[in-house]
Amino acid sequence: MVRFKNRWLLIEFIPLTVDGNATYLPSEGLNGKYIWSALKESVLANFGDTGWGAVGTSLTVRVARDHHRIAWGAVTLLKKVQGKTYIPNVIHVSGTIKHAQLAAIAHNREAVAKLRALSNLPAMYQSKYDDYLETSMKEIDELQD
Known part of the structure; x- marks a missing residue:
């Protein structure tokens, strides 16, 4: 039997202020539901239906090992979550x-x-x-x- 292999992406979302400066204080109101929705939009916009078909079924807080680079790319290209601007920083990728x-x-x-x-x-x-x-x-x- 073969187990399903995952990749865990550790991501930091650094909020930007109105003047474009990064602030390193914890962000209020940012949760997994909003991040997942914004990530879905990013995958669809940057990788199309094929990209979403590859990662959509396995994307929670982890993603299938074979398609983790699509999720990583979509996170990197993500600009806004719930109307607020963030800089996504992938800190670590782990098995x-x-x-x-x-x-x-x-x-x-x-x-x-x-x-x-x-x-x-x-x-x-x-x-x-x-x-x-x-x-x-x-x-x-x-x-x-």
């Missing part, structure tokens, strides 16, 4: 959810470290980023295949 989770945790730690460095605060300073890091680690660990 297992565990490796995607580890990459997400490492990315969150790096992002918090960069924000702390920009704020010139002492290393032991407790901030809202500590709460964000702890919450995001719990959410990532709760993901199941």
